[in-house]
Amino acid sequence: MTGFxxxxxxxxxxxxxxDKGSKFYSLGVNCFNxxxxxxxxxxxxxxxxxxxxxxxxxxxxxxxxxxLGFNTLAAWHAGYFMNKRIPRTHEIRCSRRAxxxxxxxxxxxxxxxxxxxxxxxxxxxxxxxxxxxxxGVADESNLIGVYTDNELHWxxxxxxxxxxxxxxxxxxxxxxxxxxxxxPDAYGKKAWVDHLRGRYGTIERLNASWASEYESFDxxxxxxxxRKVESVYVEDKLExxxxxxxxxxxxxxxxxxxxxxxxxxxxxxxxxxSTPDVVLEAMAKYVDVIxxxxxxxxxxxxxxxxxxxxxxxxxxxxxxxxGASRSAGFDLVTNGLQxxxxxxxxRRGECYRAFVExxxxxPYMVGTHWFxxxxxxxxxxxxxxxxxxxxxxxxxxxxxSAIRSTHIDLLPPLTGEKEFRSWR
Numbered sequence: 001m002t003g004f005x006x007x008x009x010x011x012x013x014x015x016x017x018x019d020k021g022s023k024f025y026s027l028g029v030n031c032f033n034x035x036x037x038x039x040x041x042x043x044x045x046x047x048x049x050x051x052x053x054x055x056x057x058x059x060x061x062x063x064x065x066x067x068l069g070f071n072t073l074a075a076w077h078a079g080y081f082m083n084k085r086i087p088r089t090h091e092i093r094c095s096r097r098a099x100x101x102x103x104x105x106x107x108x109x110x111x112x113x114x115x116x117x118x119x120x121x122x123x124x125x126x127x128x129x130x131x132x133x134x135x136g137v138a139d140e141s142n143l144i145g146v147y148t149d150n151e152l153h154w155x156x157x158x159x160x161x162x163x164x165x166x167x168x169x170x171x172x173x174x175x176x177x178x179x180x181x182x183x184p185d186a187y188g189k190k191a192w193v194d195h196l197r198g199r200y201g202t203i204e205r206l207n208a209s210w211a212s213e214y215e216s217f218d219x220x221x222x223x224x225x226x227r228k229v230e231s232v233y234v235e236d237k238l239e240x241x242x243x244x245x246x247x248x249x250x251x252x253x254x255x256x257x258x259x260x261x262x263x264x265x266x267x268x269x270x271x272x273x274s275t276p277d278v279v280l281e282a283m284a285k286y287v288d289v290i291x292x293x294x295x296x297x298x299x300x301x302x303x304x305x306x307x308x309x310x311x312x313x314x315x316x317x318x319x320x321x322x323g324a325s326r327s328a329g330f331d332l333v334t335n336g337l338q339x340x341x342x343x344x345x346x347r348r349g350e351c352y353r354a355f356v357e358x359x360x361x362x363p364y365m366v367g368t369h370w371f372x373x374x375x376x377x378x379x380x381x382x383x384x385x386x387x388x389x390x391x392x393x394x395x396x397x398x399x400x401s402a403i404r405s406t407h408i409d410l411l412p413p414l415t416g417e418k419e420f421r422s423w424r
Contacts, residue, residue: 004262005087005144007288007314012363014314015414018087019141025360025414026144026367027407028074028089029065029388030319032081037378038391047393054080061373062086065388066423068400069407074318074369075147075269079133084142086423089266089318089369091147092129094252097121101188102157102178110153110175113247115187122148122255130259138260145264147291147318148252151271154245154279172276173237175244184221193220195240238278245282253286264288269318273303277310284311289366293319295336297351299358308364316367317359322351323385328375328396333384336371348385349402356406360414370403 005024006017018024034040034057048056058080073081073088081088098121100109111118129146130137137143153159156174182189197217200206207213210228214220226233253265267287272294283290290313292304299317308315323337324330327344342348352370359365375387388403389395411417 003141005264007264007366009314014364014366016144016314016366023415024071024087025411026072026087026089026316026369027070027356027411028072028318028367028369029070029373030074030076030369031372031374032061032065032073032077034374034393036372036374036376037381037383040374040391040393043393061389062423064395065373066420068388068404069411069420070370070403071421072144072367072369074371075150082133082137084423087142087144089144089147090129090137091150091269092125092256093150094118094122094125094148094255095152097124099186101175101182104153104157110156110178111248112179112182112186112188113244113251114191119251119255122252126255126259138262140263143263145266145288146256146260147266147269148256149268151293152248152268154270154276155274159274171238171278172274173234173241176237176240179240179244180226181224189221191243192240193217195243196220196236199236199239238276241276242278242282245279246285249283249286266291266316266318269293271319273300277306280307280310284313287313289313290315291318293317293336295320295339297322297340297355299355299362301358301362304362304364314364314366315362316365316369318369319371320355320368321371321386322348322355323375324348325385328385329390330375330383330385332379335382335384337384337386345396345398346402348396348399349406352399352403353406356410360410 003019005019008015008017016024016026034044044057045053048060071087073086075089075091077088095111095118098111098118099115101112102109104110154175155172156178158177159172159174179188179192196206200209203214203217209232210226212227220226256265265287266289267283269291271292290307290311292315294317304315321337322340322342323333324342324344325333333341342351356368359368372386374389375385375391376382377391388400407420
């Protein structure tokens, strides 16, 4: 017993151990907050009774989720819940203020990990989490672990991520092309040229390998496309991608441990099946759990098996969902739900059971986190039947019943617990 969450392997089976040393399988809910695209305060104040309504709403939502067998506040829960002594995870988002190597989704691209702004951004995010947000976060026994970022696109702006089949993603180097297209004074572009200088030593040796006629390595700084032998060039890029990954995970891990010596490093929440193998291998040296997000009906078990063989780490699915459209009041769905669209709430429940049971059958899986507490209604952003609750704060009861029965069957063989844990 360490007083904090840890991982343990017994035979082929990985498990989380809670702060008391008991087996724990994490069944989480992302976005444990409200008003996701549509104001809800007036409805909630009327329902939960004027002054003090927020605390009553929060407790009611915890009661509701825990009665279904959920036991973890996953990423992006309201700060209020940090005062509750219940299992939770937290995303730090180290890359938020770093200079980038490309223009990515979600308001920021892939960080230029060689630029000093990346380490500074990581420190800034850690200070916000461990020093400014609340006291004693580093000593919280109920904090399972932290994510260093969310869904970094390791396949680059020219690549394509996949949910079921990685395709070329197992060794794709499109992210390196983004670094190559940086201006000559960018730290990432200089790191690329230094990488080539270190591999070849002289420009003559590079020219011999690339069948090129460059006069100096400095020529490569201002060029964004090269004369080269493609097969050799791909190997050069693959080694640089390895350096990008090593720099990212080493930097975030070392800075994390400056602020937090106790909690699990849950990595950067990779998405789909297209994170290249060299990235996974670098990740394995620094993270405690591989966190991965999926929007698909059948888990790509062959891919997950390979990830486990490459990393030797336990894994957790930190985001998945299924949702209806017109039958749930939506004429439009966006983002991951486009890949996980179902007819109605009965099908949501069937798909939930199949997905969660399939994940739990994998010996390296230590949890699944549902996305999300409420449906989303932002027509300019995220919209769809993602929630356990609708915009009127009403539970999707048919779906919820299926979740509860799934968890009743799931938890006893995994944890030995015959009843759901209470958060109170």
